[in-house]
Amino acid sequence: MRVRIARGKAWLTVKSDRSGPSRLEFEYEIPPSDAEEMLKRICGKAIFVKTRHKVRHAGNIWLVDVYSGQLSGIVLAEFELQHIDQVFELPKWIGQEVTHNERFHKRAIGRLCREAGRPLSVAELLNGDQEGISAEM
Structure with a gap:
């Protein structure tokens, strides 16, 4: 999983394990305050x-x-x-x-x-x- 903040917006991305050079990826926009909290409290x-x-x-x-x-x-x-x-x-x-x-x-x-x-x-x-x-x- 990835939490990303850029240009005042934030996203949560869920990625599958790789299958060769590819993998499934799902991305969802989330409130920037949620992203900041995840980065601070979960990602370390x-x-x-x-x-x-x-x-x-x-x-x-x-x-x-x-x-x-x-x-x-x-x-x-x-x-x-x-x-x-x-x-x-x-x-x-x-x-x-x-x-x-x-x-x-x-x-x-x-x-x-x-x-x-x-x-x-x-x-x-x-x-x-x-x-x-x-x-x-």
């Missing part, structure tokens, strides 16, 4: 702060999330497939493909950063087993 330190940029490339709109705070230095880009077999062109500015790398699911990134007591670099996340960072979920 598991709050991720990001700035989202929308970038058009080859007919797709990529969502580029630049994180700050405990995920400072992490930038993730994604777009919604129209169907599971969709062929698409990766932009030249994309780094390593991490769709199937569980270390790059936000839940795992947050946990790994909390365990390390500091933000982790992309290199540390990619090479975590060599750095002594656990990848178990």
Whole structure:
């Protein structure tokens, strides 16, 4: 589940487990005061702060999330497939493909950063087993 506040509005999002590169997602607008209370009383330190940029490339709109705070230095880009077999062109500015790398699911990134007591670099996340960072979920 995700609680999000942006531009004076708030949303609660419920996501299913992944099935390959996709998952079900349901989003509901909620009162901002409810969202603030959920973030404060339920989420604790598991709050991720990001700035989202929308970038058009080859007919797709990529969502580029630049994180700050405990995920400072992490930038993730994604777009919604129209169907599971969709062929698409990766932009030249994309780094390593991490769709199937569980270390790059936000839940795992947050946990790994909390365990390390500091933000982790992309290199540390990619090479975590060599750095002594656990990848178990």
